[in-house]
Amino acid sequence: MTTSSLPARPDFSGDVAAHYAEYRRGYPPAAFEALARVFGLDAHPGIGDLALDLGCGTGQLALPLAAHVRTVVGMDPEPDMLGRARAAADRAGVRNVLWMLGTDADVPALADLLPGDRPLGVTVIGNALHWMRPDALFAALHPRTRPGGGVAVIANGAPVWAQDTDWSRALRGALEEHFGRPITASCGTDDAEREGYADALKSAGFTDVQEEVIAYEDALTPDQLLGTVYSAIPAPSLPPLAERPAFAARLNAALPAPPTAAGYPEHVRISLLTGRIPG
Numbered sequence: 001m002t003t004s005s006l007p008a009r010p011d012f013s014g015d016v017a018a019h020y021a022e023y024r025r026g027y028p029p030a031a032f033e034a035l036a037r038v039f040g041l042d043a044h045p046g047i048g049d050l051a052l053d054l055g056c057g058t059g060q061l062a063l064p065l066a067a068h069v070r071t072v073v074g075m076d077p078e079p080d081m082l083g084r085a086r087a088a089a090d091r092a093g094v095r096n097v098l099w100m101l102g103t104d105a106d107v108p109a110l111a112d113l114l115p116g117d118r119p120l121g122v123t124v125i126g127n128a129l130h131w132m133r134p135d136a137l138f139a140a141l142h143p144r145t146r147p148g149g150g151v152a153v154i155a156n157g158a159p160v161w162a163q164d165t166d167w168s169r170a171l172r173g174a175l176e177e178h179f180g181r182p183i184t185a186s187c188g189t190d191d192a193e194r195e196g197y198a199d200a201l202k203s204a205g206f207t208d209v210q211e212e213v214i215a216y217e218d219a220l221t222p223d224q225l226l227g228t229v230y231s232a233i234p235a236p237s238l239p240p241l242a243e244r245p246a247f248a249a250r251l252n253a254a255l256p257a258p259p260t261a262a263g264y265p266e267h268v269r270i271s272l273l274t275g276r277i278p279g
């Protein structure tokens, strides 16, 4: 890692990483089946594909993806996120993932370590591209990705404060009151951002750029909703431990009662934006 090249980045350390590991939902098997199909992924030991999960966080993509390739490199600039990811891999007995500290700026140096001219089968970026420089990253990945392989920019549904439901609007209002400013972050999930990413993939020379959507219905219990909120607040802005009961009480007072025993209903829309190297 070249620390001098690390750009300013959000702070996912400490309790934020802990809440991310415990409360952020992962991705359904259909997402990994789609990646395997689009990129023709090969899991054979020794000769199969190498995957890069950039901005891997606590391993939501890297761990299930490991079953579809020879090796995954999970790369992230936050040591606490990587530590949680490694612990999850150990618990699950997943051995073919290598965890590396680094950012999008470190991709050329990583690829130079790997065997072969075009060592990468696929690079996945889940809920993280909005902190990277897409043009430079895609230009760096293009010559390092094998024919038929490519890049997947993945969005795991809209943030909990940005959904078109009464409970989400109430949550947004309560967060805006707490932080004293509008909460507008869509974290790379809105249509305009996704169109910009598609254009950046095409400009870098990726072809067959397309979006596949996997949608399903789910629900968040009040605890899961609160944990998800804590996983999304930058560490310096997280309420101190002693203030969290009051913070949670204010959010709960603003939210309507969960309409079902399962909690707050959520229409989860996963977007897989993919671009390939011809071949």
Ligand SMILES: C[S@@+](CC[C@H](N)C(=O)[O-])C[C@H]1O[C@@H](n2cnc3c(N)ncnc32)[C@H](O)[C@@H]1O
Pocket: 007, 009, 010, 012, 024, 054, 055, 056, 057, 058, 059, 060, 061, 075, 076, 077, 078, 081, 102, 103, 104, 105, 125, 126, 127, 128, 131, 132, 156
């Ligand atoms: C919202 S989490 C996403 C985790 C996981 N990929 C997922 O789909 O749930 C975003 C991650 O991107 C990482 N990140 C932030 N800036 C980055 C950068 N420039 N390069 C690589 N990762 C970055 C953060 O440390 C964080 O772990």
